[in-house]
Amino acid sequence: MQPQAMATETNDQHSSELLKGTLQIIILKLLSDNNSMYGYEITQRVRELSDDTIVLTEGSLYPTLHRLEAEGLLKTETVQMGKRIRKYYSLTRQGKKSATTKVDEFASFVRTMSQVLNIKVASAT
Amino acid sequence: MQPQAMATETNDQHSSELLKGTLQIIILKLLSDNNSMYGYEITQRVRELSDDTIVLTEGSLYPTLHRLEAEGLLKTETVQMGKRIRKYYSLTRQGKKSATTKVDEFASFVRTMSQVLNIKVASAT
DNA sequence: CTAAATACATAACTTTCCTATGCATTTGAG
């Protein structure tokens, strides 16, 4: 009955402060699951997986992709789609290792934080 | 047998990138549990609660405390301990509300992230 | 035909944390 409650989904956007440091983890993990993706595709998939609560801006996504490539974690393949360019990113061997490590690190960090904040974090299964 | 494995506890420090945005949440939550604490005490307690994996530096702690006070979330009481000063921080009414909100926000963010990263995060009980 | 979506990119700015430094008192080991 309350107007706010009428929306089908709760999609208040997450505080972007918390996102810091997690963007590269998200990218690495998606690529480790999907073999190869292009930038725009990544933004759409993250939006989808997060129920519209994590919306990547191009200003953060592309610089991060460039950085990860420069660090040797990603490699690219540019594909001509008609007259439009698509740059497909995939993990290097080093990137695969890094993906695993960083996801584990994040899980560990979350465990520590729940301990410090004394909260229970149930993951949706 | 390996020298590194001899330590009784695994206390690799968490990547400070992930800490971004969580520092103020930690402070607000500790104060909401403890009524009143001083800076140094906060660093020690966080160290303890996190098994030495989160070590706050003064360079991040004090500016954050000052900022939260300026925002009206914290109030202070300076106490003279012999010749030494202690500045006790506690939550304002607004700070109490903020503590609850931010902890909830963090929990929500973690749920979203586990969904995106497809990981299960079990909290130590 | 034209607005919205797709697709990439970068410059300027902000926030938040870290390192380094400074000052001062108290405690503990030798």
Added chain:
DNA sequence: CTCAAATGCATAGGAAAGTTATGTATTTAG
């Protein structure tokens, strides 16, 4: 006793990683 370590607060300078704003260009849908 002496001096290093721990206790206690504070700030300046810099790094890292986002955000906003802007730019360019093609394709799709109304």
